[in-house]
Amino acid sequence: MLEVVDQHQLPATRVAKGQVLWLGVAINAKGAYGRGLEDAPLTPVVLTLVNDEDLQARKRGEAARAIRKRQVERVLREAYAQGAVLGATDVALLLNMSPGWAAGCIREIEAEKKQLLPTRGSVHDLGPKTTHKAQIVRMVKVEKVPPPEVARRTHHSLPDVDRYLNDYERVAKLARTLSAQDISFVTMMSLSLVQEYLGLIADISKPGGER
Numbered sequence: 001m002l003e004v005v006d007q008h009q010l011p012a013t014r015v016a017k018g019q020v021l022w023l024g025v026a027i028n029a030k031g032a033y034g035r036g037l038e039d040a041p042l043t044p045v046v047l048t049l050v051n052d053e054d055l056q057a058r059k060r061g062e063a064a065r066a067i068r069k070r071q072v073e074r075v076l077r078e079a080y081a082q083g084a085v086l087g088a089t090d091v092a093l094l095l096n097m098s099p100g101w102a103a104g105c106i107r108e109i110e111a112e113k114k115q116l117l118p119t120r121g122s123v124h125d126l127g128p129k130t131t132h133k134a135q136i137v138r139m140v141k142v143e144k145v146p147p148p149e150v151a152r153r154t155h156h157s158l159p160d161v162d163r164y165l166n167d168y169e170r171v172a173k174l175a176r177t178l179s180a181q182d183i184s185f186v187t188m189m190s191l192s193l194v195q196e197y198l199g200l201i202a203d204i205s206k207p208g209g210e211r
Contacts, residue, residue: 018050022094024084025120043084047075049094065105071095072105073117080118080155087120118155134200136161137168141204171197 015021023042049071057067072091079086086094088103095102106117116122122132136154139145140161147165151158167187171194174183180198184191 015046016048018054019046019048020094021045022047022079022086022090024079024082024086024090025124027080027083027085027123029124043082045079045082045084047078047094049075068095068097069105069109072102073109076106076117076119080123085118085120085123090120116154123155132156133164133196136164137200138204140165141168167193168197168200172201175201 022045024045026041026043029040051074054067054071057070072095075091075094076086088099088106091097091102091106092099097105106119110116116132116135132154136150136156139150139153140147145153147161148158150156151161154161167189170187171183171189174186175198178186180191180194183189183198184194187194189197
């Protein structure tokens with residue numbers, strides 16, 4: 001009990017200027033899909049909202065959006081390094097922005113750096129858009145990045161990466177003779193997931209892409 005109290009009530013010496021104590025969903029919270037935040041195991045983390053670099057950037061007149069994007073990336077990576085993941089809503093509350101603005105920043109950073117940030121959605125495979133699957137398959141099939149490196153860059157386990165690749169290959173092979181509905185029945189994947197893979201297969205098969 002004392003260990004739990006110590007985790008959630010850190011002394012001031014462990015929280016520096018510009019930092020805050022926050023609760024993120026534990027990285028190892030398996031089966032998080034469909035589970036509400038109130039049911040997910042939480043991990044306390046110390047996040048840097050503002051640092052000297054941010055202050056100097058404001059003095060130089062750097063664009064506010066560029067500073068915000070650095071702050072967004074920093075809190076996500078700091079949480080992940082301490083064993084937790086944050087969602088866009090966490091980021092929005094921490095940095096006083098709308099959830100839509102936070103999500104937009106995350107997408108922009110990922111597009112610029114061509115890698116996923118360690119959000120709750122990407123690490124726990126949550127949300128209506130499973131772009132991480134497409135990115136993982138594309139990195140292996142098109143960019144020829146080795147699966148272990150893909151796992152590191154996308155904050156996924158190697159078994160997860162292998163599972164996405166295997167599912168992609170199964171759907172690609174079955175698509176030669178079966179409809180999407182039949183593939184869904186045979187593989188026991190949801191129809192929406194099969195359709196997602198079929199779209200990815202068609203996209204990668206275009207000129208310039210490789211299956």
